[in-house]
Each structure stands twice: as C-alpha cells, then as structure tokens.
Amino acid sequence: MWTCGYKDVQVMFDMLTSELEAAAQAQKPSPSPPRKQAPTPVWPARALSTIAAAQ
Secondary structure, X not given: OOOOOXXXXXXXXXXXXXXXHHHHHHHOOOOOOOXXXXXXXXXXXXXXXXXXXXX
C-alpha cells in the first residue's frame, strides 16, 4: 500500500499552487495603451467645398 507523508503532500500542494498561479498570469491580457482616434470634423468636407465655391 502507498503512503504519503506530510512532506510529500506539501511538495505536491506547492507544485499545484505554482502551476495555478502561472496559468493565471498567462491568461491575463497585457495592458495595451489606449488608442488615440483622430477627432471627427465638425463640418463634412463636402460642405466646406460648397461654401468655398459659393464665395
């Protein structure tokens, strides 16, 4: 019959804990910087060309 001593259980627990921590770290997405978007124009370009042509 197999027997496990306290030290064996402690080692197995430590191994399992470290594997779970490593897996949790691997699943975390790396923080990415926020994307900068170009500001939307107030007037469409077509309206500006129409106004310029009318002057």
